[in-house]
Amino acid sequence: MSDQTSHCGFVAIVGRPNVGKSTLMNHILGQKLSITSRRPQTTRHQVVGIKTEDDVQVVYVDTPGMHKLEKDRNKAINRYMNQAASSALKDVDLVIFIIDRMRWTEEDEVVLQKLEGLKCPVVLAINKMDRLEDKEALLPYLEEVAQKYAFDAIIPISAQHGHNLSQLETLVRGYMPESFHYYPEDQVTDRSERFLASELVREKIMRQLGDELPYQATVEIEEFSEDDGMLFIGALILVERSGQKRIIIGEKGTRIKQIGQEARIDMERAFGAKVMLNLWVKVKGGWSDDERALKSLGYTDL
Ligand SMILES: Nc1nc2c(ncn2[C@@H]2O[C@H](COP(=O)(O)OP(=O)(O)OP(=O)(O)O)[C@@H](O)[C@H]2O)c(=O)[nH]1
Ligand SMILES: [Mg+2]
Missing domain, CATH: 3.40.50.300 (P-loop containing nucleotide triphosphate hydrolases)
Structure with missing residues (x-):
């Protein structure tokens, strides 16, 4: 001590x-x-x-x-x-x-x-x-x-x-006031790896498609498992309209492929492991204006 x-x-x-x-x-x-x-x-x-x-x-x-x-x-x-x-x-x-x-x-x-x-x-x-x-x-x-x-x-x-x-x-x-430490000294965040994974996918969407698709996408992690040192991550991208789904997928799937590649690189860095990332896009109309949908999608920190 x-x-x-x-x-x-x-x-x-x-x-x-x-x-x-x-x-x-x-x-x-x-x-x-x-x-x-x-x-x-x-x-x-x-x-x-x-x-x-x-x-x-x-x-x-x-x-x-x-x-x-x-x-x-x-x-x-x-x-x-x-x-x-x-x-x-x-x-x-x-x-x-x-x-x-x-x-x-x-x-x-x-x-x-x-x-x-x-x-x-x-x-x-x-x-x-x-x-x-x-x-x-x-x-x-x-x-x-x-x-x-x-x-x-x-x-x-x-x-x-x-x-x-x-x-x-x-x-x-x-x-900083006198106090015991609230967290162990090697802890850097209170957020889970699942949360970070979903945010990294959302970051790539914001960065690549921000102008066309400002606020209507959110990401849910459906699978997060490990096998033999490899992480298997499945993420569902939810949008509000079918036109937005087309934008995210891009011509011949090129856009979603790029989003996935960039997110995977960041995930591998963040988690220190090889990552297999699968992305899907689904339309869920009106999620961003629906309190209950927001809650079920993890908008709960209030
Ligand atoms: N040139 C310059 N750009 C910066 C600096 N800090 C942030 N940026 C850029 O400003 C933009 C917004 O940065 P963010 O950190 O996402 O800003 P934020 O305040 O968290 O934004 P919200 O989460 O939307 O509220 C990004 O493009 C950053 O790269 C800086 O010191 N200099
Ligand atoms: Mg910010």
Whole structure:
């Protein structure tokens, strides 16, 4: 037993869609735990990433992007995603609020409103600094955003390139309260391998077909078994309309083949084993606006 005091706490990573929340968590954890794409609304669930170094354990919670609900997009899944993000703010020790450079939008205001009344410290991380066009304008901008909320710190970062992340981590560790560690020190997430497998398939769909098929696909793992060191994974892709099924399958099955190949490579890396991946596509009309269907499809972290 070490005689050092141990520290452990929860850190919610929040922000509007597409600002780089999942990229940040993955970079800090050094592996892909949460899927990313250039499309907004990639993350749909809370995903925990646990980092234990010496006597400090930090439990990061990646969240779906908080967004404005609009009449035509106000589906059950949108409400679910916003709730999953807001509920992550409860009982955390620190919040990292991420914004994209100097592009403050109405949706950043939505996030700001959710922070009102929080008792825990909030750090503002200004991301994608590698892409900042006008460096001169940064200093006045920092002063401007500092007026919006009593942030405990403001830190410019690049989640993708790792700029300033060790400074951010040092800051985060400093906020962790004295506590025993909630997780064993070698555990990196609370999500199952099945969950990760389904997310990796969804990531490839988002990345390859995001423009044509933004939100109507979800993935269910139907088989996950091991034989002689080989993993057999069967995943069912559910879409809302038959036209979407055709898009996913692609001409002569080329699209689904590519989705499968890319997902398999990531799975082999994540699970450290050879993977046989089988994909199917099925139409299940209206799943994204049906509370019961959502529950049965694993949208249950509220
Ligand atoms: N240039 C640059 N791109 C970045 C950086 N961080 C993230 N990105 C890109 O921004 C896009 C969105 O990143 P995500 O991590 O998926 O964003 P998110 O906030 O998790 O998005 P949602 O899950 O949809 O809310 C991806 O294309 C990333 O590669 C960065 O520091 N610099
Ligand atoms: Mg995300």
